[in-house]
Amino acid sequence: MRLPSLTRSKPEAPGVHAEPFWSLRPQSDREAGDAVVSNFMLHWFPAKISKASMAWNYSFWLGTISAALFFLTILSGLPLLFLYVPSVERAYQSVKDIEFVITFGSWIRSVHRISAHLMVIVVALHLMRVFLTGAYKNGVGRGQQREVNWVIGVVMFLTTLFLSFTGYLLPWDQLAFWAVTVGTNIAASIPAIGASVRELLIGGRNIEQATLIRFYVLHVVFLPGLLGVLFAYHMWRVRKDGGLARADAESVVESPRSTAPVPSKTYTLLGVARGTAPTVTAHTLDAPDATVNAVPDLVRRAAIATLGTIAVISIMSVFIASPLEEPANALVTPNPAKAPWYFLWLQEIVTDTTIRIGSFTLNGAFVGGVILPGLLVGLLTFWPWIDKSSHLAAGVWLPRDRRTQNLVFLLLILGVLALTFVGMVLRGPYWILYWPWEAWPEIPGRI
Amino acid sequence: MEQRTSSPYPRVDRLVMAVVGVVLVIGTGLFMWSDRAHDWRYYQLEFRQMVAGKFGDDKAAVLPSGVQQIWAADLARADRCVTCHQATAYKGFETAEHPYRTHPIEPLQQHPVEDYGCTSCHGGQGWAIDTAAAHGEVAHWEEPLLSRSLGDTYTLAGNKNALMQMNCNTCHRYDRETPGAGAINLAKRLVNEKGCRACHVINGFGGTIGPDLTTVGEKAPEQYDLSRLSGQRTAFAWHVAHFKDPRALSEGTVMPNFNFSTEQAQALSMLMLSWRRADVPALYVSGAPRTDPRSPDELKAEAAMRTGPGGWFVQTGCFVCHSISALGVRSPAQIGPDLSNAVEDVQSRFGVTLDAFLANPTGTMSVVLSRQIILTPEQKQVAITKLREAFAEYQRQRATPAAPARNQ
Numbered sequence: 133m134r135l136p137s138l139t140r141s142k143p144e145a146p147g148v149h150a151e152p153f154w155s156l157r158p159q160s161d162r163e164a165g166d167a168v169v170s171n172f173m174l175h176w177f178p179a180k181i182s183k184a185s186m187a188w189n190y191s192f193w194l195g196t197i198s199a200a201l202f203f204l205t206i207l208s209g210l211p212l213l214f215l216y217v218p219s220v221e222r223a224y225q226s227v228k229d230i231e232f233v234i235t236f237g238s239w240i241r242s243v244h245r246i247s248a249h250l251m252v253i254v255v256a257l258h259l260m261r262v263f264l265t266g267a268y269k270n271g272v273g274r275g276q277q278r279e280v281n282w283v284i285g286v287v288m289f290l291t292t293l294f295l296s297f298t299g300y301l302l303p304w305d306q307l308a309f310w311a312v313t314v315g316t317n318i319a320a321s322i323p324a325i326g327a328s329v330r331e332l333l334i335g336g337r338n339i340e341q342a343t344l345i346r347f348y349v350l351h352v353v354f355l356p357g358l359l360g361v362l363f364a365y366h367m368w369r370v371r372k373d374g375g376l377a378r379a380d381a382e383s384v385v386e387s388p389r390s391t392a393p394v395p396s397k398t399y400t401l402l403g404v405a406r407g408t409a410p411t412v413t414a415h416t417l418d419a420p421d422a423t424v425n426a427v428p429d430l431v432r433r434a435a436i437a438t439l440g441t442i443a444v445i446s447i448m449s450v451f452i453a454s455p456l457e458e459p460a461n462a463l464v465t466p467n468p469a470k471a472p473w474y475f476l477w478l479q480e481i482v483t484d485t486t487i488r489i490g491s492f493t494l495n496g497a498f499v500g501g502v503i504l505p506g507l508l509v510g511l512l513t514f515w516p517w518i519d520k521s522s523h524l525a526a527g528v529w530l531p532r533d534r535r536t537q538n539l540v541f542l543l544l545i546l547g548v549l550a551l552t553f554v555g556m557v558l559r560g561p562y563w564i565l566y567w568p569w570e571a572w573p574e575i576p577g578r579i
Numbered sequence: 580m581e582q583r584t585s586s587p588y589p590r591v592d593r594l595v596m597a598v599v600g601v602v603l604v605i606g607t608g609l610f611m612w613s614d615r616a617h618d619w620r621y622y623q624l625e626f627r628q629m630v631a632g633k634f635g636d637d638k639a640a641v642l643p644s645g646v647q648q649i650w651a652a653d654l655a656r657a658d659r660c661v662t663c664h665q666a667t668a669y670k671g672f673e674t675a676e677h678p679y680r681t682h683p684i685e686p687l688q689q690h691p692v693e694d695y696g697c698t699s700c701h702g703g704q705g706w707a708i709d710t711a712a713a714h715g716e717v718a719h720w721e722e723p724l725l726s727r728s729l730g731d732t733y734t735l736a737g738n739k740n741a742l743m744q745m746n747c748n749t750c751h752r753y754d755r756e757t758p759g760a761g762a763i764n765l766a767k768r769l770v771n772e773k774g775c776r777a778c779h780v781i782n783g784f785g786g787t788i789g790p791d792l793t794t795v796g797e798k799a800p801e802q803y804d805l806s807r808l809s810g811q812r813t814a815f816a817w818h819v820a821h822f823k824d825p826r827a828l829s830e831g832t833v834m835p836n837f838n839f840s841t842e843q844a845q846a847l848s849m850l851m852l853s854w855r856r857a858d859v860p861a862l863y864v865s866g867a868p869r870t871d872p873r874s875p876d877e878l879k880a881e882a883a884m885r886t887g888p889g890g891w892f893v894q895t896g897c898f899v900c901h902s903i904s905a906l907g908v909r910s911p912a913q914i915g916p917d918l919s920n921a922v923e924d925v926q927s928r929f930g931v932t933l934d935a936f937l938a939n940p941t942g943t944m945s946v947v948l949s950r951q952i953i954l955t956p957e958q959k960q961v962a963i964t965k966l967r968e969a970f971a972e973y974q975r976q977r978a979t980p981a982a983p984a985r986n987q
Contacts, residue, residue: 446606
């Protein structure tokens with residue numbers, strides 16, 4: 133075989149690529165397949181991919197964008213690791229230095245912050261997309277375990293939230309201090325063990341140095357490590373399950389008779405996986421009009437999604453400065469004190485479920501902060517086993533078969549969004565509702 | 580060779596990819612530019628030209644460039660003000676416009692800039708290097724530059740620069756009079772005259788009818804009830820209005836109306852905001868005792884020694900180590916031998932006469948007399964005379980057993 137290359141020496145064996153920099157325009161499907169195997173960065177790609185899975189308007193490439201954002205937070209976090217000092221005496225000052233005098237410091241911090249916020253949004257959108265398309269459902273392949281990948285995905289979403297939450301505290305300003313105060317007080321409302329849970333979270337009874345170092349280590353070591361491992365497994369499972377659920381849907385549509393698939397092609401990863409590898413009907417995937425080569429079509433689209441994300445974040449970070457409020461002060465509560473925005477719907481429920489009858493107060497933090505989100509996360513986790521719709525509904529946007537559950541899901545999302553909006557925009561000092569056109573009372577200055 | 584499957588994507592995707600590439604390049608250019616775009620580059624260029632025009636290119640060439648800072652380690656202040664205010668320590672620009680003006684020399688003699696930085700007196704945000712942020716005229720920074728223009732906005736009676744005196748009082752809190760801090764001095768006089776301590780605890784003692792004012796300056800702006808305040812909505816404005824008419828600002832208060840003038844009310848408000856939980860090292864606190872506390876008996880004994888026959892040894896500092904018990908001088912440390920019998924003791928210890936020893940001391944005394952207590956030949960002569968007197972007294976006391984001499 134022959135790889136067209138710019139170098140003089142031509143690789144003798146397939147799978148061995150002699151060039152340090154990869155530049156390839158495959159002339160045949162065989163060459164395109166070999167290119168995937170021979171490149172470390174691409175080894176997790178399939179050789180061929182169905183056009184339907186590639187479509188922008190099926191997945192919106194939200195998973196890839198999430199991964200790009202995760203990559204960006206790590207990349208921008210590395211220089212911050214060298215600059216930030218996780219001590220209550222110096223954290224705030226070190227962030228000020230990053231903002232004011234470190235070369236590209238404020239841009240790097242903005243990249244980190246904006247990527248992190250967008251990651252919460254995009255991961256949530258990715259999860260919604262997977263739900264609405266029933267992509268956690270197994271299709272026609274043998275040995276598929278998409279529901280496992282869904283559970284991994286839910287855990288990754290929660291890890292993303294916790295990563296963002298732990299990062300929130302690090303600047304040690306008023307915003308950080310009080311957002312974490314609100315967040316950890318919700319945990320304290322669990323009956324019997326609440327106080328201990330809070331103490332475990334913040335390493336004591338007050339938010340202090342012990343809390344900062346705890347959140348710092350979680351933020352820079354454990355949670356990114358966990359997310360990285362889960363991410364690798366998540367991607368591996370996608371391949372093991374025969375790609376996106378859309379590919380299954382496509383093969384079903386193309387050959388409605390293939391209820392018993394023909395085991396003619398097995399995707400394995402470098403021979404590591406045996407036996408349970410899903411087998412996808414060969415005639416659709418090999419059909420020239422239904423598939424394209426991963427190299428270069430998938431690679432190019434992945435690059436567009438990744439680099440496009442980087443470009444957008446880079447420009448946003450020039451124009452959107454990261455906030456840094458007054459230094460943390462346990463004696464002065466900002467009014468209103470708000471949780472991070474992605475927990476505001478919970479804070480709103482906490483307020484709305486706090487019932488006062490005379491001197492008796494039913495604390496809403498347990499209902500709104502523990503029971504309800506616990507129930508929702510539980511339902512979300514086990515939904516693949518509750519959803520009894522046909523396998524034909526996998527990988528299809530809003531199928532008739534899953535209409536009711538999609539509707540309920542969308543209504544819940546809408547509710548969460550509405551509560552988040554109320555908490556973010558409408559809640560003013562003393563948690564009083566203000567319309568957007570109503571001015572809040574002016575915040576006084578010192579001198 | 581088998582053919583490659585034709586793909587419908589490259590035509591559009593390549594174009595999109597190209598656009599993404601262009602946007603990436605633009606983004607990179609943008610953040611590179613935004614990192615460079617700072618006012619201080621302009622101010623440094625301008626000052627360089629001013630120095631070149633006035634003192635020549637050689638002087639301009641050695642001006643520091645880039646971000647500059649004064650690091651006052653004791654106060655943990657990194658003040659980057661000098662990035663733009665390059666002339667502060669540069670003689671010859673006393674009448675120039677800010678930021679090119681030379682700092683007056685008098686306050687800096689008492690408060691060396693390398694120990695105090697800029698912001699501990701002037702306020703502002705020393706970390707910042709852009710005008711608005713550095714002058715503290717931004718959200719979430721509660722220590723604005725205490726400038727003349729800020730004084731103007733409060734139509735400060737008298738000295739428009741007086742707001743800065745609030746920061747003087749961080750260290751000069753326990754002074755009765757601080758030179759140059761007229762408003763604070765006036766306020767401190769008023770606190771005594773009007774008897775504020777009748778109702779308020781100040782610095783740890785006073786009445787309990789009103790709130791403790793010891794750290795009233797720490798009170799956050801959010802914690803003031805500004806609902807009855809008209810005009811500027813700041814803690815300072817609240818205090819001024821409250822001093823002029825307490826009942827108008829805080830309903831039902833028993834604080835009397837003292838009919839303060841505007842100047843008095845403003846001075847008192849400055850004093851209030853200056854009473855903060857300041858985290859300054861003891862060395863920076865004016866009026867803090869520099870010696871160990873002494874009991875009245877000890878003070879009386881020392882006064883007696885100073886005025887007694889051995890007073891010369893106390894003034895010269897010999898008594899730090901040596902008692903001269905025959906003359907009633909008792910050293911607090913008693914490191915060295917009693918000098919009452921120095922005339923014979925020197926002979927026995929060093930084998931020379933007292934005169935010779937003082938002229939050419941050896942051992943510890945050679946160090947002491949060359950570094951710490953440097954005596955002129957005339958003073959040495961006085962010492963010898965006095966020590967002879969002491970010896971005479973010593974011998975007289977020895978002869979009288981009623982008064983035993985302390986000998987070490």
